[in-house]
Amino acid sequence: MAQDVLNALTLGSLYLLFALGMSLAWGTIGILNFAHGSIFMFAAFTAHLIVQEVSLPIPVMILLGVLVGAALSVLLQVLAFEPIQRRAVDHRKAELQILVGGIGIAIIPLAIAQRITKSVPFGYSGGSFSVTTYDLGFIRVSNIQLLTLVAAFGLAGLIGWWLRAARPGLALRAIGVDSEVATMMGVDRRRLALLTMAVAGGLAGLAGVLLTYYLGSIAPETGDAFLLKAFAAIILGGVGSIAGVVVGAMVLAGIETFVLVTTDGSWTPAIAFGLIFLMLLVRPNGLFGRQEVRRT
Amino acid sequence: MNTWWLSNQILIQSTFISLLLALSIQVPLRAGVFSFAGIGSYAIGAYTAAILTIRYQVPGIVAIGAGVLLAAAIGYLLALLVARLSGLYLGMATISFALFLGVLATNGGDLTGGATGLFGAISTVTTEHVIAATVVVVVLLAASERGAFGRKVDAVREDPQLAVSLGVDVIRVRRVVFVVSGALGACAGGMNSLLRTTVSPETIGFHLVVTALTMIIVGGALSWAGAAIGAVIFTWLPTVLQSVGEWQLLVYGLLVAIAAVYVPNGLLGLLQTGWRRLRRRGRRIPAEGAAAPTGVVVQEDPESELAALGGPTTEARP
Numbered sequence: 001m002a003q004d005v006l007n008a009l010t011l012g013s014l015y016l017l018f019a020l021g022m023s024l025a026w027g028t029i030g031i032l033n034f035a036h037g038s039i040f041m042f043a044a045f046t047a048h049l050i051v052q053e054v055s056l057p058i059p060v061m062i063l064l065g066v067l068v069g070a071a072l073s074v075l076l077q078v079l080a081f082e083p084i085q086r087r088a089v090d091h092r093k094a095e096l097q098i099l100v101g102g103i104g105i106a107i108i109p110l111a112i113a114q115r116i117t118k119s120v121p122f123g124y125s126g127g128s129f130s131v132t133t134y135d136l137g138f139i140r141v142s143n144i145q146l147l148t149l150v151a152a153f154g155l156a157g158l159i160g161w162w163l164r165a166a167r168p169g170l171a172l173r174a175i176g177v178d179s180e181v182a183t184m185m186g187v188d189r190r191r192l193a194l195l196t197m198a199v200a201g202g203l204a205g206l207a208g209v210l211l212t213y214y215l216g217s218i219a220p221e222t223g224d225a226f227l228l229k230a231f232a233a234i235i236l237g238g239v240g241s242i243a244g245v246v247v248g249a250m251v252l253a254g255i256e257t258f259v260l261v262t263t264d265g266s267w268t269p270a271i272a273f274g275l276i277f278l279m280l281l282v283r284p285n286g287l288f289g290r291q292e293v294r295r296t
Numbered sequence: 297m298n299t300w301w302l303s304n305q306i307l308i309q310s311t312f313i314s315l316l317l318a319l320s321i322q323v324p325l326r327a328g329v330f331s332f333a334g335i336g337s338y339a340i341g342a343y344t345a346a347i348l349t350i351r352y353q354v355p356g357i358v359a360i361g362a363g364v365l366l367a368a369a370i371g372y373l374l375a376l377l378v379a380r381l382s383g384l385y386l387g388m389a390t391i392s393f394a395l396f397l398g399v400l401a402t403n404g405g406d407l408t409g410g411a412t413g414l415f416g417a418i419s420t421v422t423t424e425h426v427i428a429a430t431v432v433v434v435v436l437l438a439a440s441e442r443g444a445f446g447r448k449v450d451a452v453r454e455d456p457q458l459a460v461s462l463g464v465d466v467i468r469v470r471r472v473v474f475v476v477s478g479a480l481g482a483c484a485g486g487m488n489s490l491l492r493t494t495v496s497p498e499t500i501g502f503h504l505v506v507t508a509l510t511m512i513i514v515g516g517a518l519s520w521a522g523a524a525i526g527a528v529i530f531t532w533l534p535t536v537l538q539s540v541g542e543w544q545l546l547v548y549g550l551l552v553a554i555a556a557v558y559v560p561n562g563l564l565g566l567l568q569t570g571w572r573r574l575r576r577r578g579r580r581i582p583a584e585g586a587a588a589p590t591g592v593v594v595q596e597d598p599e600s601e602l603a604a605l606g607g608p609t610t611e612a613r614p
Contacts, residue, residue, distance in 0.1 A: 092328075095384055097560055101553060101556035103509060103552070104556045105549065107546075110549075111543070111545035111546040114545065115546070224502060228395070235385075266399075266403050266411075267399065269395075270403075273392035273399065276389065276392040
């Protein structure tokens with residue numbers, strides 16, 4: 001039982017790291033990035049390619065994942081989302097076009113990774129880090145689990161605090177409410193958008209590397225599955241709310257683990273979809289979402 | 297011709313089926329409703345047709361028809377359920393509806409054949425039937441894009457509030473769109489499972505959403521013709537791209553990305569803009585001294601989206 005709770009918390013932390021950046025970008029600069037899953041996978045994959053050549057310790061691997069994720073995300077923002085937002089006639093059209101663009105771009109890293117790995121799962125067997133498990137009698141916890149938990153809750157707390165207390169955080173929230181007025185108040189929308197995308201990509205890269213260590217290996221297609229889970233976590237908690245995405249990720253992981261333990265697990269994929277659908281019907285703003293300020 | 301027809305039969309069938317599937321997303325999109333329920337309807341149609349054919353040996357038309365009716369009814373109920381949602385939220389809700397059906401099919405036990413799906417749905421449906429059905433659908437949709445009804449739908453897309461104030465029943469248009477999308481998706485799904493004689497949960501997934509969406513976006517989202525262009529391109533692209541071998545998927549992704557970012561109105565939009573420019577140039581030359589008013593009207597063409605809101609339309613112009 002305690003073991004299941006710990007596993008659920010670890011899974012929830014991985015969902016959280018992944019969903020945090022997506023929720024931030026969607027709730028503030030209005031970008032729902034469908035290529036987030038591909039960035040996540042490709043950051044982990046790049047780390048895999050490098051660790052096959054040189055044996056690297058885990059801090060370098062994590063740094064690598066974060067950097068690759070952030071770089072891809074910024075590249076995506078500059079090459080795709082910025083031109084779309086600049087040209088689109090209205091907010092709704094831009095949203096749709098960003099979604100479709102993301103779906104299209106997501107195919108590219110996936111195709112490259114599938115081509116190189118031949119769709120075989122990849123891992124970090126070449127690295128110098130080894131997963132050790134500590135047996136505490138009633139519970140078994142690995143060092144990678146501890147690292148994931150600390151990273152997820154620490155970063156979620158940090159970002160939540162930054163949004164609330166720091167001046168750029170306030171500016172970012174202002175863009176989320178009304179980007180035109182925020183720009184008039186002297187907010188540099190472009191710079192903050194790039195920063196948000198970099199943070200989102202970095203978090204995705206971190207989640208990718210940690211997941212690969214945790215599971216031993218991941219397949220190139222893992223990104224798509226994570227994307228849909230992240231949606232469920234975000235919708236459950238409320239778009240743009242940091243507390244919401246923490247709760248959403250944990251609740252989703254908790255229910256999934258519970259169903260997996262008590263049944264044969266064939267219904268597990270349906271939980272995320274069911275949660276999204278029910279939540280949108282009952283409470284579209286999510287558990288912690290503010291009343292949506294609709295920009296027209 | 298005949299040998300080409302026979303050797304490419306599968307591709308020809310899938311071109312028309314993909315067109316129907318793409319239309320099931322394009323029809324709601326034309327009314328500004330961002331719904332992927334058509335993908336779910338595809339699943340409903342595919343499984344209904346297969347189950348009826350295998351278990352009750354009903355004729356193909358009846359099996360597909362039952363699926364279409366069922367999906368249309370479910371589409372109507374879904375429209376009532378998600379009436380509050382719009383934009384991305386509606387998209388997410390309908391994607392999860394469609395993917396949920398996929399999991400449901402995996403867990404359906406004997407009825408849906410579980411993870412392996414159903415086999416042996418043999419019927420008399422042929423390529424000609426598929427083409428005939430698609431042509432009927434396309435003619436009806438093309439008709440719905442013209443005249444008063446077409447303008448109504450355009451108004452609902454461009455500005456729902458304005459449409460309401462002009463007396464357009466926006467809620468009704470949205471419901472109709474859900475029903476039509478359900479029927480189209482189910483028709484595509486039913487025909488596909490009867491032609492292939494099998495259906496399995498793997499055929500219904502996120503990739504189907506991606507396929508349908510890319511066809512519409514690359515082709516052009518505002519008309520059936522765009523969906524047709526997209527369906528032809530993406531069904532035949534793999535055959536053309538055989539020369540690049542394993543990088544096929546990469547080329548595919550690049551095409552979609554470029555189209556989505558830089559050509560928002562799709563290939564159809566490009567063709568239309570080009571056609572307008574050609575026409576304008578053709579008119580300008582004789583219009584030097586004679587018909588100044590024509591020149592003025594034609595200059596309004598780039599703002600033709602405004603014309604959709606009840607203003608002078610292309611047909612009304614000289």
